[in-house]
Amino acid sequence: MRPSRTFRHGGIRVEGDFDWEQRGPAQNAFLPNGAVILLKQHSGKQARCVVRRGEYVREGMVIGRADGPFSANVHSSVPGVVRDIRISPLPEGGRAEAVVVALEGAFDRLGRRGERYLWKSMGRNEILSTLRDRGVVDTEAPGLPLFDLLSERQETGILIINAVECEPYLRAEAHLLADKSPELMEGISIIRKILSPKRTVIATTRSEDSSLPPPSDDGPDVELVRLEARYPQDMPRQLLEAVDGSRKFSPDDAVILRPSTVFAAYEAIVLARPMVERYVSVSGGALKRPAVLKVRIGTPIGDLIEECGGFLGPPARLVLGGVLRGHSVHDLDAPITKTTSAVIALDSEEVGSLLRSPCIRCGRCAEVCPERLDPDILFRLVKRGLRLRALELGLGYCTVCGACGYVCPSRVPLVASFAAESHSLGEAPR
Ligand code: SF4
Ligand code: SF4
Numbered sequence: 421m422r423p424s425r426t427f428r429h430g431g432i433r434v435e436g437d438f439d440w441e442q443r444g445p446a447q448n449a450f451l452p453n454g455a456v457i458l459l460k461q462h463s464g465k466q467a468r469c470v471v472r473r474g475e476y477v478r479e480g481m482v483i484g485r486a487d488g489p490f491s492a493n494v495h496s497s498v499p500g501v502v503r504d505i506r507i508s509p510l511p512e513g514g515r516a517e518a519v520v521v522a523l524e525g526a527f528d529r530l531g532r533r534g535e536r537y538l539w540k541s542m543g544r545n546e547i548l549s550t551l552r553d554r555g556v557v558d559t560e561a562p563g564l565p566l567f568d569l570l571s572e573r574q575e576t577g578i579l580i581i582n583a584v585e586c587e588p589y590l591r592a593e594a595h596l597l598a599d600k601s602p603e604l605m606e607g608i609s610i611i612r613k614i615l616s617p618k619r620t621v622i623a624t625t626r627s628e629d630s631s632l633p634p635p636s637d638d639g640p641d642v643e644l645v646r647l648e649a650r651y652p653q654d655m656p657r658q659l660l661e662a663v664d665g666s667r668k669f670s671p672d673d674a675v676i677l678r679p680s681t682v683f684a685a686y687e688a689i690v691l692a693r694p695m696v697e698r699y700v701s702v703s704g705g706a707l708k709r710p711a712v713l714k715v716r717i718g719t720p721i722g723d724l725i726e727e728c729g730g731f732l733g734p735p736a737r738l739v740l741g742g743v744l745r746g747h748s749v750h751d752l753d754a755p756i757t758k759t760t761s762a763v764i765a766l767d768s769e770e771v772g773s774l775l776r777s778p779c780i781r782c783g784r785c786a787e788v789c790p791e792r793l794d795p796d797i798l799f800r801l802v803k804r805g806l807r808l809r810a811l812e813l814g815l816g817y818c819t820v821c822g823a824c825g826y827v828c829p830s831r832v833p834l835v836a837s838f839a840a841e842s843h844s845l846g847e848a849p850r
Contacts, residue, residue, distance in 0.1 A: 464490025
């Protein structure tokens with residue numbers, strides 16, 4: 421493996437050497453007594469509910485049907501009875517219908533060794549429609565359905581498997597890489613069959629990932645590239661810049677997927693299993709026993725916190741996803757979705773002083789911005805309602821990565837303001 425590489429401009433090293441005591445594979449989390457399964461866990465319209473209150477559902481049965489482009493099928497993660505269908509808040513804001521399934525009856529798949537499907541005879545279109553039927557979405561928010569993400573991409577330049585975790589509380593992708601490397605290699609072969617990429621790379625920041633199995637004659641031709649754990653190394657532009665130093669491939673010529681997405685594709689195609697489970701890091705200084713768990717979609721986060729020994733004291737902040745780009749939650753009933761990589765309970769020391777003070781013009785935010793923006797100036801323009809001027813100065817290129825807010829000594833709400841602007845502009849941050 422070549423020495424660590426990274427992107428050129430800005431970036432930060434996120435402080436905190438979180439002590440992951442867990443050794444060995446991720447354990448299955450306890451099954452939820454009541455799974456709260458959101459019908460919107462993907463980028464498009466919420467899925468159309470196809471079950472009724474009181475109906476019995478099997479594990480893996482469709483409970484929500486995709487409703488148009490970028491929508492995805494949603495399956496029941498547990499067998500049981502539909503106890504309620506209600507409107508629930510989404511972690512990223514907004515609301516959607518959720519089906520509450522009370523655990524009951526027998527599991528069709530749990531603990532059973534399923535048949536392996538001999539997928540190599542499947543055509544590209546058959547693989548894509550199977551991924552669509554089984555509700556497989558990109559595990560990175562906003563959860564683009566894999567069918568929509570990959571179907572127009574043929575003869576891709578580069579496929580990057582993004583195992584980069586450059587924050588101390590995130591560990592789920594690394595665990596997956598260690599636990600399931602043969603399955604991931606097969607998943608990569610499936611994705612390669614769809615995309616026919618010229619180059620395939622697994623990008624990682626951890627030395628232990630070099631224990632991945634070497635490419636075999638009948639396996640995919642994959643390079644392992646170690647990158648520096650500098651934030652936001654996991655974001656698309658910074659990842660491509662570090663992996664493809666010669667700038668051979670443009671962003672339009674690259675497909676970037678998390679190992680967890682590839683694993684979901686493997687399970688859908690090889691084991692005929694819909695997307696009903698994912699690896700989740702449950703961590704933070706306010707938690708007794710941090711762990712990476714295999715969790716059923718719809719499990720309330722309170723169940724996971726209890727399974728990790730509960731809180732050491734009242735948490736100062738609960739976050740879903742990483743501390744820099746994640747969403748704060750206030751409700752322990754909030755459920756795990758297909759795009760929830762982590763549940764983080766921070767103590768007051770980790771959160772630091774929340775008191776804001778005026779900007780001291782120290783310039784640190786501009787130094788670390790990987791998009792070469794001046795967050796301090798953009799913030800002042802946005803605050804004064806001068807959005808057009810802010811756009812002229814590059815606001816539209818802000819990826820809401822959070823690096824500027826992380827280093828700001830005055831805790832100026834830079835990122836919240838840029839996130840609100842990109843939301844009201846009606847476009848995803850580029
Ligand atoms: S949030 Fe936007 S302005 Fe701040 S560092 Fe990231 S890209 Fe730059
Ligand atoms: S880092 Fe904070 S205090 Fe420093 S210039 Fe930027 S906004 Fe102002």
